[in-house]
Amino acid sequence: AQSVTQLGSHVxxxxxxxxxxxxxxxxxxxxxLFWYVQYPNQGxxxxxxxxxxxxxxxxxxxxxxxxxxxxxSFHLTKPSAHMSDAAEYFCAVSxxxxxxxxxxxxxxxxVEL
Amino acid sequence: xxxxxxxxKFRVLKTGQSMTLLCAQDMNHEYMYWYxxxxxxxxxxxxxxxxxxxTAKGEVPDGYNVSRLKKQNFLLGLESAAPxxxxxxxxxxxxPLAGSTDTQYFGPGTRLTVL
Numbered sequence: 001a002q003s004v005t006q007l008g009s010h011v012x013x014x015x016x017x018x019x020x021x022x023x024x025x026x027x028x029x030x031x032x033l034f035w036y037v038q039y040p041n042q043g044x045x046x047x048x049x050x051x052x053x054x055x056x057x058x059x060x061x062x063x064x065x066x067x068x069x070x071x072x073s074f075h076l077t078k079p080s081a082h083m084s085d086a087a088e089y090f091c092a093v094s095x096x097x098x099x100x101x102x103x104x105x106x107x108x109x110x111v112e113l
Numbered sequence: 114x115x116x117x118x119x120x121x122k123f124r125v126l127k128t129g130q131s132m133t134l135l136c137a138q139d140m141n142h143e144y145m146y147w148y149x150x151x152x153x154x155x156x157x158x159x160x161x162x163x164x165x166x167x168t169a170k171g172e173v174p175d176g177y178n179v180s181r182l183k184k185q186n187f188l189l190g191l192e193s194a195a196p197x198x199x200x201x202x203x204x205x206x207x208x209p210l211a212g213s214t215d216t217q218y219f220g221p222g223t224r225l226t227v228l
Contacts, residue, residue, distance in 0.1 A: 009153065034216075043117070043203055043219035044156075090155060099144055099163075099207060100171070101217060103155040 002027045002095040006104035014112050019078040021107045023065075023091035026072065033074040034092040034101065035065055044090065050074060061085070086111045114139050117220035119204050125226045126194045134189040134223050136204030144207045145187040146171075146217065147179060149200040156203065162187055163209070194227045201225070 007022040025031055032051050036044040048059025055067045061084075065076045074091060088108050092101040120135045136145065143164050148156040158171030162181040176198060178190045187206075191198060201224050205217040 036219075041222075043221045044205075044217075045219070046216050049216060099209060099215065100146075100158060100161065103148075103157075105153055105155040 002093045002102050004091050004093045004104035006091050006107050008107055010108045012110040013081045016080050019081045021076040021089050023074045024072050025093045027095040029095045032094045035076050036090045038088045081111045083111050117218050119220040119223050123224050127228050130194050131192050136187045138206040142206035143209050146205045147189045148203045151200050196227045199227045
């Protein structure tokens, strides 16, 4: 069985500040991990994915995430938040190459001036 | 390419009515999925398909049926709608990757309200 826990359903940061969105996973086999972003009234778009090639994964819009097996974590970061980053972010896990994703409950990111 | 499209965008039903949601993709993807999104619960998989003519149950299949008669289309049916099925429904598609998991591409969603 696989699962994902996203700590913090709402995160608020100031424009220009560091963004840190937390994701911990549970999987009995090596996982594939994804971060998706959802802007208001839209579908989900892929930000980045970890597929065992490199532990530090760079994605679109300046986001990156680091896979830490010892901590079972895949936290999403961005050095400097922009107003356009305000959205809901979902972490997802797939294990065993089955192509089915299990999503976390999401983190709503608010960026304030 | 349009990617993944969903029809309709919005729908209001009365309890007991039936309806079909249509998902279409033009990326020649083998795999297709239906999710529902509810506040505080993330996305939950309803049904999925690994190829034309095949379907399988996901995490929350009760009250829904699906069909994949053509590779590019995946239909989600509600035979007798209930208020608990009020949700936003997303379709997604992906390629199969041996021993790995490919990116899923999502449609814009259908917002369904059951009164």
